[in-house]
Amino acid sequence: MxxxxxxxxxxxxxxxxxxxxxxxxxxxxxxxRAVDGVxxxxxxxxxxxxxGESGCGKSMTALSVVGLLxxxxxxxxxxxxxxxxxxxRMSAAERRKLAGPVLSIVFQDALTALNPVQPVGRQxxxxxxxxxxxxxxxxxxxxxELMTRVGIxxxxxxxxSYPHQFSGGMRQRLLIAMxxxxxxxxxxxxxxxxxxxxxxxxxxxxxxxxxxxxxxxAVVLITHDLAVVAQRADDxxxxxxxxxxxxxxxxxxxxxxxxxxxxxLLDSVPEDAExxxxxxxxxxxxxxxxxxxxxxxxxxxCPLVRERCVRERPSLRSTxxxxxxxxxxxxxxxxx
Amino acid sequence: MPESRxxxxxxxxxxxxxDAHPPLLEVRGVTKSFGSGRRRLTALDGVDIQxxxxxxxxxxGESGCGKSTLARVLxxxxxxxxxTVRYDGVDPFALRGKDLLNWRRRVQMVFQDPFASLNxxxxxxxxxxxxxxxxxxxxxxxxxxxxxxxxxxxxxxLRESDAHRYPNEFSGGQRQRIGIARALALxxxxxxxxxxxxxxxxxxxxxxxxxxxELQSRLGxxxxxxxxxxxxxxxxxxxxxxxxxxKVIEHGETEDVFDRPQHPYTAALMSxxxxxxxxxxxxxxEIQLKGEIPSPFDIPxxxxxxxxxxxxxxxxxxEAPPAVVREREGAGDAHTALCHFPLEARSAWA
Numbered sequence: 001m002x003x004x005x006x007x008x009x010x011x012x013x014x015x016x017x018x019x020x021x022x023x024x025x026x027x028x029x030x031x032x033r034a035v036d037g038v039x040x041x042x043x044x045x046x047x048x049x050x051x052g053e054s055g056c057g058k059s060m061t062a063l064s065v066v067g068l069l070x071x072x073x074x075x076x077x078x079x080x081x082x083x084x085x086x087x088x089r090m091s092a093a094e095r096r097k098l099a100g101p102v103l104s105i106v107f108q109d110a111l112t113a114l115n116p117v118q119p120v121g122r123q124x125x126x127x128x129x130x131x132x133x134x135x136x137x138x139x140x141x142x143x144x145e146l147m148t149r150v151g152i153x154x155x156x157x158x159x160x161s162y163p164h165q166f167s168g169g170m171r172q173r174l175l176i177a178m179x180x181x182x183x184x185x186x187x188x189x190x191x192x193x194x195x196x197x198x199x200x201x202x203x204x205x206x207x208x209x210x211x212x213x214x215x216x217x218a219v220v221l222i223t224h225d226l227a228v229v230a231q232r233a234d235d236x237x238x239x240x241x242x243x244x245x246x247x248x249x250x251x252x253x254x255x256x257x258x259x260x261x262x263x264x265l266l267d268s269v270p271e272d273a274e275x276x277x278x279x280x281x282x283x284x285x286x287x288x289x290x291x292x293x294x295x296x297x298x299x300x301x302c303p304l305v306r307e308r309c310v311r312e313r314p315s316l317r318s319t320x321x322x323x324x325x326x327x328x329x330x331x332x333x334x335x336x
Numbered sequence: 337m338p339e340s341r342x343x344x345x346x347x348x349x350x351x352x353x354x355d356a357h358p359p360l361l362e363v364r365g366v367t368k369s370f371g372s373g374r375r376r377l378t379a380l381d382g383v384d385i386q387x388x389x390x391x392x393x394x395x396x397g398e399s400g401c402g403k404s405t406l407a408r409v410l411x412x413x414x415x416x417x418x419x420t421v422r423y424d425g426v427d428p429f430a431l432r433g434k435d436l437l438n439w440r441r442r443v444q445m446v447f448q449d450p451f452a453s454l455n456x457x458x459x460x461x462x463x464x465x466x467x468x469x470x471x472x473x474x475x476x477x478x479x480x481x482x483x484x485x486x487x488x489x490x491x492x493x494l495r496e497s498d499a500h501r502y503p504n505e506f507s508g509g510q511r512q513r514i515g516i517a518r519a520l521a522l523x524x525x526x527x528x529x530x531x532x533x534x535x536x537x538x539x540x541x542x543x544x545x546x547x548x549x550e551l552q553s554r555l556g557x558x559x560x561x562x563x564x565x566x567x568x569x570x571x572x573x574x575x576x577x578x579x580x581x582x583k584v585i586e587h588g589e590t591e592d593v594f595d596r597p598q599h600p601y602t603a604a605l606m607s608x609x610x611x612x613x614x615x616x617x618x619x620x621x622e623i624q625l626k627g628e629i630p631s632p633f634d635i636p637x638x639x640x641x642x643x644x645x646x647x648x649x650x651x652x653x654x655e656a657p658p659a660v661v662r663e664r665e666g667a668g669d670a671h672t673a674l675c676h677f678p679l680e681a682r683s684a685w686a
Contacts, residue, residue, distance in 0.1 A: 053537035053538060053539065054537055167628050169628050170628075197398035197399055197564065197628075197629070198398065198564060198566070198605055198608045198609055199398065199604060199605060199608045199625045199628075200398075200628055201608065202608035202610075202622060202624065202625075203624065203625075205610075206622075206624065224537070224538065225610070226538070226612055227567075227609070227610035227611055227612050228610050230610065230611065230612050230613065230614045231610040231611070231614075232610075250614055251614040251615070254612065254614055255614070264539055265538055265539060266612070267542075268538050268539050268541065268542035269538070269567060269612055270542070270545065270567045270568055270570070270571035270572075271567040271570075271611065271612050272612075273571050275570075275571060275572070275573075275574075275590070276549065276553075278546045278549065278550070279542040279545055279546055279571070280542070281539065281540075281542035281543040281545075281546055282539035282540075282542070282543075283543070285507040285508070285509055285510070285537070285539070285540050286537065286539075301539075
C-alpha cells in the first residue's frame with residue numbers, strides 16, 4: 001500500500017525545503033509575528049541545525065513544518081515542500097498521510113509526548129496499523145523489532161510496560177523508535193537531549209546519528225546548544241527574534257561568524273575561557289516579540305550598531321561560499 | 337607530569353597543615369538516607385568536602401548523584417545521619433535560638449529557576465530586603481535599608497530604578513540577578529548556587545557568570561557551585577568534586593580533574609560533553625558508557641560505578657575501591673579518586 005503519491009527525493013534535491021515561512025501568534029494584546037520569513041532546506045543524509053535561544057522561533061518553525069502548531073498560532077506565509085508538494089496547501093487528511101512515512105518529529109519531553117495509559121509497544125506499533133494496515137499483533141511484532149534497534153533491554157517484556165516505568169533516556173529511545181518506524185525522509189528532533197544527563201545525552205545523539213546513516217534520513221536538529229551543533233550538524237541556521245540572522249556550513253560559520261549575534265554566542269561559551277577573566281557576554285537580552293524593533297532585530301545588543309541599523313532591516317544576503325548573513329556590516333567581523 | 341601512587345589516605349581534600357585555621361567549610365563523612373528497609377535510598381554516603389574563604393568548589397554529577405541533598409545539608413535544611421559539618425569549626429546542627437539564626441545569615445542560596453523562586457507579588461526591593469525581616473539587626477534603619485538595596489542592585493548590575501519593578505517586568509537573567517542580590521543581603525560567607533545559570537539563555541548566562549565572579553573578587557564570598565555543565569564548572573571553580581550515586585569519586589584542583597581525570601567516570605563525563613571545536617569530532621575518542629545510572633535504592637556492591645565501567649574486573653564487584661592520590665606539584669588540594677584501576681596521567685582516553 002502506497003502512502004504518498006510522489007517518489008522519495010533523490011540525493012541531490014532537498015528532502016525538505018522551507019521558504020519564507022511566516023507564523024503569527026494571536027495573543028490578548030494583538031497579533032505578533034513569531035517566525036518572520038524563515039528559509040532553509042536539507043537533503044537526505046544531511047543534518048541541519050536550527051540554533052537559537054528561547055523565543056527565537058525555532059520550535060515554532062519545526063511545529064509549522066509538521067503541522068502541529070498551537071491553535072493560537074497561524075502560518076501566514078511561505079511554503080514547506082516535501083516530495084515536490086507544498087504541505088501548507090494540503091488538506092488535513094493529506095498532511096496526515098505524510099506524518100510518519102515522510103516527516104516525523106522527536107520532542108524534547110518524552111513523558112508528555114507518550115500516552116501514559118497505553119503500553120509502549122502498542123504506541124510504537126500504531127504507525128504500522130494506521131499507515132500499513134497491519135494487525136495489532138503484527139504491529140506489536142514490529143514495535144519489538146524497533147525497541148530492539150533503539151537499545152531497549154528485554155524489548156518483548158518491556159513492550160507491555162507503560163511510559164512512567166522507563167527512565168528519561170529510555171523514554172527518549174521509545175520516541176525515537178516511533179519517529180523512525182516508517183522510515184521518514186525527514187526527522188525533526190526538537191531539543192532531543194536537553195532534559196537528559198550528559199552521558200545519556202551522548203548515547204541518544206549517537207543513536208540518532210546511526211539511525212540517520214542507516215535510513216538515509218534528513219535530520220533537522222533544533223537546539224540551543226552550540227557544542228551539539230558543532231559536533232552533529234553539517235549546516236546551521238542561526239535564528240534571532242523570529243528571523244534567520246546567519247546560515248551556512250557549521251564549520252565555516254563557527255570558525256568565522258558573519259553576524260555579530262553568532263559571534264556573541266560563540267564568545268559566551270566558557271569552554272576555553274580563562275578562569276577569573278570576564279566572559280565576553282552579549283549585553284541585554286533578546287527582545288520580547290511585542291517589542292522587536294523595526295530595522296535590525298539585533299540592534300539593541302550589537303557592538304557594531306550604526307544609524308543605518310536602526311533605519312533599515314538588513315536582508316539575509318549571500319556572502320558567497322554557501323553562506324548568508326543578515327547584517328549591514330558583516331565584512332567588519334571578518335577583519336576583527 | 338605528576339606520578340600516580342596508591343595510598344590508603346582518606347579521599348577528599350586535605351587540610352593545609354596542623355596549625356592552619358579551620359576552613360570556612362569542612363564536611364566529613366556525611367551520610368544521609370531516606371526511607372527505611374528495602375525502600376531505603378542512600379542519597380549521600382560518606383561525603384567529604386572542604387572549602388576556604390573566597391573560593392569556589394564545583395560540584396559535578398548526573399541526576400541522582402546526591403548533589404542537591406548535599407546542598408540541603410550545607411544549608412542546614414537536612415540533618416545528616418552520620419558525619420560532621422563544620423563552618424569555621426562550628427557545628428551548625430548543634431546551634432539553637434539566636435546562635436542558629438546568626439549562623440543562617442552566613443550561608444545563602446541561589447536557586448536554579450528565576451521564574452519560580454521569586455514571589456511575583458513582591459517588588460525587587462521587597463524581594464531583596466525580605467531576609468532583613470527575619471534578621472532584623474542587620475540593617476535596622478529604614479533609610480539605611482533603602483541605601484543598601486540601591487547598593488545591592490548596582491552590585492549585581494541592575495539599575496536603582498529597578499527597585500520598584502516586579503518580577504514579570506524582568507528577563508530571566510535580570511531575575512537571577514535579583515536572586516543573587518537577595519542572597520547577598522545578609523552578607524554571607526558562602527552561597528550555594530544550585531544550577532544558577534542552566535535556565536538562562538547562553539548569551540545571558542555569560543553575564544550572570546561574570547556577576548558571580550566579580551562579586552567574589554570584591555566581597556570574598558565563597559561558592560559551592562552545582563552544575564551539570566562542565567564548561568561552566570571549569571570556568572568558575574577553583575576545585576572540583578565529582579559525585580556518583582552519593583559518593584565523592586574524584587576531587588582535585590580544576591585543571592587536574594579536567595585535564596588528567598583519574599576516575600573512569602570523570603573521564604567519561606568529560607568525553608561525553610560535546611565541544612565547540614568542529615574539527616575535534618568527539619566521536620572517535622568518546623567513551624560510551626553502558627546503560628544508565630543504577631537506582632539509588634539498589635547501589636551496586638564494591639565500586640558503585642562498575643556496572644557501567646569499561647575497566648571493571650571481578651575485584652570491583654567485591655571490594656570497595658581505595659582512595660588513590662596522585663602527587664602534584666605546587667600548592668592546592670590533592671588529586672584523589674576512588675578506583676581500583678585509575679587512569680594514568682597520560683592515559684589513552686584523551
